[in-house]
Amino acid sequence: MLEDLGKNIGSTIRKILARSSVDPADVNILVKDLQRDLLKTDVDVKLVYQISENIRRRCLKDKIPEGLTLREHTLKVVYEELVSLLGEKQVGLMGKRKIMFVGLFGSGKTTTTAKIASYLKKKGLKPAIIACDYHRPAAVEQLEQLAEKLGVPVHVSEKRDPYDALKGGLAKFGKHDSILIDTAGRDALDKELANELKKMNAIARPDEVLLVIPADIGRIAGKQAEEFHKLVGVTGVIITKMDGTAKGGGALSACSATNAKVKFIGVGEKIDALEEYDPVRFVGRLLGMGDLQSLLEKAKEADISEDSVGKIMAGKFTLKDFYEQLSGVRKMGSLGSVMDMIPGLGGAIPEEMLVQQEEKMKKYGYIIDSMTEDEKVDAELIHSSRIKRIAKGSGTSEKDVRDLLKQYKQAKIMMKKFGGAGGMKRGQMAKLMKKFGVKM
Ligand SMILES: Nc1nc2c(ncn2[C@@H]2O[C@H](COP(=O)(O)OP(=O)(O)OP(=O)(O)O)[C@@H](O)[C@H]2O)c(=O)[nH]1
Ligand SMILES: [Mg+2]
Structure with a gap:
C-alpha cells in the first residue's frame, strides 16, 4: 500500500531531516532514492522520471525562497510534487448529484457505493442508489443488503437491464440530493464493458465519475485509468483496500493518467471504513513524515x-x-x-x-x-x-x-x-x- 511507499521514501526523507545541512549532492542522492522507491511501489517508469526530475530541478535550479534552508526547501518540494498529483485539497462530493462508480471486477465499487451513501447520509443529505450491475448474478442482492442496513432506497430494473434501471432510477429519485450509480465490472475493460459504460454515461450524464481502484493494482494502474478516462471521463479516484498489504504507487499513476484527484480512501470492508482524502495527512503518511x-x-x-x-x-x-x-x-x-x-x-x-x-x-x-x-x-x-x-x-x-x-x-x-x-x-x-x- 501507499504506506509502504511512505516507509521507503520516509527513510530517505529522514536521512535528510537528520542532517543539519543539505547540499546539492544530498539532493541528488534523495532523488535517486526516491526513484528507486517509486519504482518499487509500482509507479510507472515515465511518471517516476517526471516526478523525480521535477524535484531535482526545483530543488537545485529554482531560487530557494527566502528564509528557507535547502533542506526545508527540498522537503517542501517533495511534498508539493506528490500533492500536485494526488490532490492539493480535500474535494469531497459537495454539489455532485449524479455520481457513477466505475472500475473492474472486485475493485470495490459496490462496497464503496454503499460507503458513500452512508457518508452522504451522515452529512444530512438524502442519497439514493441505482443498481446497474446485471452482469454478476448476486450483485443486486449484495447492494440491496448493504443499502437496507443504511435505510437508503435502491432502484432495481425488473428487466435486469442496466439502461432500464438507469432511466427508471433517475425518474424515481428526482427529489433525492444525490443518486449513486453502481455499475458492473469485468475482468478487463473489454468491448462489452466499454460499450455498456459509454451508453450509461450518455443516459445518466453524471456530474461525477469515480474510478474505483484497489491499492494493490500495480503497474497497470496508469494504463487502466487512462482507458476508463477516455471512455467516460474520470473526475475522481477512490483507492480501496488501503488496509491491505499491497503496494499503492498505482494511485499516483492513476491520478497522473486521468488528471483526476484522489477523493476517498477505502480502509476496510465495513461501511464506515472510508476516509476523505486529506492531502496533508495522506502525503504526510506517505512520506513517513509523521501523523x-x-x-x-x-x-x-x-x-x-x-x-x-x-x-x-x-x-x-x-x-x-x-x-x-x-x-x-x-x-x-x-x-x-x-x-x-x-x-x-x-x-x-x-x-x-x-x-x-x-x-x-x-x-x-x-x-x-x-x-x-x-x-x-x-x-x-x-x-x-x-x-x-x-x-x-x-x-x-x-x-x-x-x-x-x-x-x-x-x-x-x-x-x-x-x-x-x-x-x-x-x-x-x-x-x-x-x-x-x-x-x-
Ligand atoms: N479490506 C478491504 N476490502 C474491501 C474494501 N473495499 C471493498 N472491499 C472488499 O472487496 C471485495 C469486492 O468488493 P465489491 O464492492 O463487491 O467490488 P465491486 O467492484 O463491486 O466488484 P464487482 O461488482 O464484482 O465488479 C469485497 O469482498 C469487499 O468487501 C476496502 O477498502 N478494504
Ligand atoms: Mg459490484
Missing part, C-alpha cells in the same frame, strides 16, 4: 497528555514527562512505534531504552516520587547529596537514581536533536512541518 493527529489520538488513549507529546517534540521535556512516557509505553505499544510517528525520531531511541522492565519502571516511579516538585521539573537541581537522600527516600540505590538521571539526560538530548531546535530555524521548520500535519 501527529493519530499520535495524539493514540496518546490520549493511553492517558498521556497532548502537552507531554508537545513537549517531547519541542525538546522541553522534564523528568516527569520522561516517566510518563516510559510508563505509558506499556499501554501504548512500544515507544518505538510512537517515535516512528514523529518525524526524524523513528529508530532514534536505543533499544535498551525501549525495553524497560517492569521492575525498573517501578523503581523509577518511586525515585521520581521522592523528588521535590522543583527537581521533577529541573533535574539539574539534583546533586550528589540529593541523590543520596532520594535513594534513601525511595528505597533504591544511588546507582538506580544515577541510572535514571543518565537515561533521562540521554533521552532529552535526543529529543532536542531530533524534535527540537537543533540547527533549524524553529519558526520556519515548524511552519513547514505544519504543512506535513506535524506540529513541532
Whole structure:
C-alpha cells in the first residue's frame, strides 16, 4: 500500500531531516532514492522520471525562497510534487448529484457505493442508489443488503437491464440530493464493458465519475485509468483496500493518467471504513513524515497528555514527562512505534531504552516520587547529596537514581536533536512541518 511507499521514501526523507545541512549532492542522492522507491511501489517508469526530475530541478535550479534552508526547501518540494498529483485539497462530493462508480471486477465499487451513501447520509443529505450491475448474478442482492442496513432506497430494473434501471432510477429519485450509480465490472475493460459504460454515461450524464481502484493494482494502474478516462471521463479516484498489504504507487499513476484527484480512501470492508482524502495527512503518511493527529489520538488513549507529546517534540521535556512516557509505553505499544510517528525520531531511541522492565519502571516511579516538585521539573537541581537522600527516600540505590538521571539526560538530548531546535530555524521548520500535519 501507499504506506509502504511512505516507509521507503520516509527513510530517505529522514536521512535528510537528520542532517543539519543539505547540499546539492544530498539532493541528488534523495532523488535517486526516491526513484528507486517509486519504482518499487509500482509507479510507472515515465511518471517516476517526471516526478523525480521535477524535484531535482526545483530543488537545485529554482531560487530557494527566502528564509528557507535547502533542506526545508527540498522537503517542501517533495511534498508539493506528490500533492500536485494526488490532490492539493480535500474535494469531497459537495454539489455532485449524479455520481457513477466505475472500475473492474472486485475493485470495490459496490462496497464503496454503499460507503458513500452512508457518508452522504451522515452529512444530512438524502442519497439514493441505482443498481446497474446485471452482469454478476448476486450483485443486486449484495447492494440491496448493504443499502437496507443504511435505510437508503435502491432502484432495481425488473428487466435486469442496466439502461432500464438507469432511466427508471433517475425518474424515481428526482427529489433525492444525490443518486449513486453502481455499475458492473469485468475482468478487463473489454468491448462489452466499454460499450455498456459509454451508453450509461450518455443516459445518466453524471456530474461525477469515480474510478474505483484497489491499492494493490500495480503497474497497470496508469494504463487502466487512462482507458476508463477516455471512455467516460474520470473526475475522481477512490483507492480501496488501503488496509491491505499491497503496494499503492498505482494511485499516483492513476491520478497522473486521468488528471483526476484522489477523493476517498477505502480502509476496510465495513461501511464506515472510508476516509476523505486529506492531502496533508495522506502525503504526510506517505512520506513517513509523521501523523501527529493519530499520535495524539493514540496518546490520549493511553492517558498521556497532548502537552507531554508537545513537549517531547519541542525538546522541553522534564523528568516527569520522561516517566510518563516510559510508563505509558506499556499501554501504548512500544515507544518505538510512537517515535516512528514523529518525524526524524523513528529508530532514534536505543533499544535498551525501549525495553524497560517492569521492575525498573517501578523503581523509577518511586525515585521520581521522592523528588521535590522543583527537581521533577529541573533535574539539574539534583546533586550528589540529593541523590543520596532520594535513594534513601525511595528505597533504591544511588546507582538506580544515577541510572535514571543518565537515561533521562540521554533521552532529552535526543529529543532536542531530533524534535527540537537543533540547527533549524524553529519558526520556519515548524511552519513547514505544519504543512506535513506535524506540529513541532
Ligand atoms: N479490506 C478491504 N476490502 C474491501 C474494501 N473495499 C471493498 N472491499 C472488499 O472487496 C471485495 C469486492 O468488493 P465489491 O464492492 O463487491 O467490488 P465491486 O467492484 O463491486 O466488484 P464487482 O461488482 O464484482 O465488479 C469485497 O469482498 C469487499 O468487501 C476496502 O477498502 N478494504
Ligand atoms: Mg459490484
